[in-house]
């Protein structure tokens with residue numbers, strides 16, 4: 001089984017990945033980010049929506065949102081998050097390498113480093129191609145991730161994150177001359193320890209720009225945070241946006 005197909009990984013480390021603080025930060029970003037402000041009632045596809053941290057506030061804001069994820073348990077949590085927010089969204093259980101709906105969306109978002117998971121470069125390209133074919137002419141794709149440049153500024157010694165009743169030790173290793181990284185997580189609770197690891201591509205802005213262009217996107221722009229700040233030495237994330245030509 002590939003790591004991203006393992007629900008134990010997502011549920012086991014849910015307390016690190018899907019925290020209330022992240023939910024609040026995502027809701028704040030949707031409320032304030034110029035990059036997440038779309039035309040009223042836009043049709044938005046949230047690729048790899050997880051527990052709906054972006055899906056729910058986007059739906060609450062009046063967009064017609066569809067969340068896609070591989071794991072039914074996470075989609076159930078996303079639907080509950082929408083209900084709690086007093087919003088409705090549609091959900092599809094699918095692999096992002098497969099899911100696409102021709103010209104059905106005005107916007108595709110892919111948030112919180114949910115891109116670059118597949119060992120085969122062509123599979124990662126398929127995710128971009130699926131986004132492109134799912135967009136109506138003039139539509140936009142926005143991908144938010146830790147890039148090579150932003151990752152380089154904090155990768156280093158293992159980090160420890162406290163979780164209720166225990167802690168998670170996280171260690172990152174750069175692989176294949178900065179082509180990919182591996183993150184090893186160990187959850188220690190009482191006298192038990194659970195270990196898991198994931199391997200992901202890590203892209204520079206230039207590499208991802210080239211992939212966007214290959215998938216057919218134009219007007220490609222990079223930002224260093226969701227406030228729309230420049231992608232420079234102070235960038236904390238890479239937010240890359242591309243548009244589908246209007247023909």
Ligand SMILES: C[S@@+](CC[C@H](N)C(=O)[O-])C[C@H]1O[C@@H](n2cnc3c(N)ncnc32)[C@H](O)[C@@H]1O
Nearest residue numbers: 004048049050053069070071095096111112114
């Ligand atoms: C880091 S989480 C981010 C979730 C969400 N975007 C957020 O901001 O919290 C990555 C998500 O990608 C989903 N995922 C992983 N591989 C996938 C695949 N092949 N197809 C669809 N979803 C996938 C996981 O189930 C998980 O929910």
